[in-house]
Structures are given as structure tokens and as C-alpha cells.
Amino acid sequence: MTETEPPYEGWVPAPDVPLTEVVDRAFDYRGNVTLDLCDGNALTGYLFNRDARAREPFVQMFDAAGEGPITIGYADIRTIRFTGKDTAAGNSYAAWLERKAVAKAEGLPTPQR
């Protein structure tokens, strides 16, 4: 996600957002997501790969226990909810420089990570 994009944590896509777009967002997202499947099941985990150009487009993920990779066809996905914490949020170099500048201005020690 770029600095200018809205946060996706907690995002539940509206029904009119195309699935390919939702998958792309999930692929860029650095947190767990929940796939609601067409058969009524749900699968939560980290979506690390997708191929929309394959003969049968698919996504790949590791589930919340780290098991995988699990491959699921686009055709089997109803929607994707962004249920996990975004591990990239607020962790950019620019955000770090900003926090450091604030600490300096307030006479506080440099924040450590």
C-alpha cells in the first residue's frame, strides 16, 4: 500500500467492487484476510500470491496457523474481508522520521524499535 492509499484494515468490500480488484488489494495487504467462499465456508490467513492471468485464476495463502500454501480458485471466492491487523501501517520510513522529529521537538529521547 502506498502512503496515499486509505487504510484497508477492517475493510469489507462493497458488493459492486470487482473481485479481481479485491484480490489485488488483499495481495498488497500486509495482514491476514478472511476469504468467504461460495460454499459457505470461510478461510482466514495471509494471502501471498495471486494469478489473474492463469487459465483458472487462483490465490495462494497460508492459513492463520501457518499451514499451506493453500490454493483457491477465484471462482470459489465470494468476497474477501480485511480482518487482520495491517503490519505495515505506520511503519514506513517517513512515519519513523516524523515520530523522531516530534520526539526531538518535545525534548524526548529518540524512539527505539
Next chain:
Amino acid sequence: MAVPLSQMWTVATYVLGRRLRGTKRYPLVLMLEPLFRCNLACAGCGKIQYPAQILKKHLTVERCLEAVEECGAPMVSIPGGEPLMYPDISRLVKELVARKKYVYLCTNAILLKEKLEAGWFTPSKYLSFSVHMDGPREAHDEAVCRDGIYDVAADAIREAVKRGFRVTTNSTLFDGTDPLRMRGFFDDMMDLGVEGMMVSPGYSYTKAPDQEHFLRRQRSFELFRTMLERPKKRWKFNQSPLFLRFLMGKQNFECTPWGNPTYNLFGWQRPCYLLQEGYAATFKELMDDTAWDGYGRKSGNEKCRDCMVHCGHEPSAVDYTFGSWRGFRETVVATMTGKL
């Protein structure tokens, strides 16, 4: 230059062999990431921004070795994550050395002294610790977001050198780096006894107008020119002199995104070490099915416009060296005279 002759010979014969066979695309260095876990949390580091279940995972040694065989590159760089947190790093390195692969173990060195004292590694011409050092004490500690790490790393370098290991440093430099202080840093690293240093500009991507891209490149050239102009004889760089000339704006290279392919928990990363646009299941699939023409500065891809990073451009410099008499002559002259 600080690359041992046996390593130069291995790389030269490998590249010439590929060229004689007419192989258009070949890998030079495999970037093998056995884990993403790290004991630092450097600001902006995308490698560690994953949910807990991913950070807990790592590749098996067997899977790593299969990837090494599949790829066939003569050099293997092990970044991460922090490879010294990989429980099987000792066995992995032994297996790679036994296969005569030149291994660069890229580490922040926090655990290095402890692992050396525990006898995890044996000195070998095939093994080099590539210690992350992003500049002088203050700059490095700021880059890794923790005070005191420069001193820990410097101490570990001394210990590794004392024990007879090959040690290099790798420095990623961002906008705002003080080039004159970096010259002092090069002196400090040579004083520590390292075999050679590696430098590269960091990767940044922001959507910007053409003029801003142009200015960014000009700033990078200026930084590296000021830093590397009239290099001291004692400075040794563990990289192609032509790549350094490229950083100084004296030579132009296009990106070779397949030059340093990356393998990790997710598979073979497309298209390169820096961009993450998907994963291939096999090395062959990566090489055959990636739309390579869509990457590199010439392609017009916005994400590649400012990139001058070593993983794409050093392989270009090496290919130029062994692909033409002119490139070979330029490399020999720069190596022999030390002039960039």
C-alpha cells in the same frame, strides 16, 4: 578491488559459459531468504511486515538446497530476516560451501559474535559475512532504529576477522546521506579489517512527475560522485568497479531484474528482489513466464524509474565486463588502477 581471484575466476567462467551457450537470461546471485523474522525492526523494512504465523515460519535446509540447485547461480546471498536467527543456518552454510557456492551471509551482526564463539561456522574462501552497516555510528543506529547497534556490529566484525573469516560490509544509502562522512566511514571499515565494502542506493518508489525522477537520479549521482571521487587506495569494494561508475553517473546500465532472483517462503519472487508482484512455483516458471520487458528504466515502469539498486544493476555491469572486450578492458583498468 577486494573480490578474491578464485571467486572472480568462478564468476568469469560461469558468465562466459552462459554467453557461449547463447543463454540470454541467467542468474548471477541467488537471494535466498530462509525466513523473514528479524531481531531489528528497521523503519520501512518490508521484509518483516507480515502476520505472526508467517514470521514464525522458515524454509527447510532441503528446500533451500533444492532452490540453489534449481537456480544454478555461482553465488548465494542469504538475507532475510536475520539469517543468524534461522535455526539451521550452520548446516545450510556447510552444505552450500560443500557445493562450492560463494555464500554471502547478510547479517546485522547482533548474534554474530555469539554464534562464532559457539563454533557454528568454519572459515572458508566460500563464506563471507556481509555485515549490514549503513554508515557512521549515528547514521547506522538511526537507520536500524536502535542505539548501540553500530558498536555491536563493529565488535562482531573484529571477532570474525580475528578468527580468519572473510568479512564484508553492505551499506544502503538514502537521500540525505553525508558523502564526506561516508568517506570517513570507509576508513573506519578498512581499519576494522574487512575484506571489502558494498554500497548501494536504497530503493524508493513514489509517484512523481518526470522532472522529479530526473532530479532524484541526479542527486544519487552527485552523492556517489562526491563519496567515491578519488577513492583512497586502501578502500576495497567487494563489487564491480563498473557498477560504482554507474552509481557515479559515469556509465549507464539498464536493469537486469533476473540477475539476482529471490527465493523465499512464498516461492520465486517476481520480478526481482525489490518488487513483489507475485510468485512462481519454480525457477523455470520465473524465468520463462515473467514479462521482463515491463521492468527496468527503459520500460517506463514507474516503479523502476528511480531504481539504481545493486541487485538489478550489478549483474548488468558483470555481464558487460564479460560480454565485450571493451567492458573487460574497462574493468581491468579500474581494478588495477583503483580509479573510478
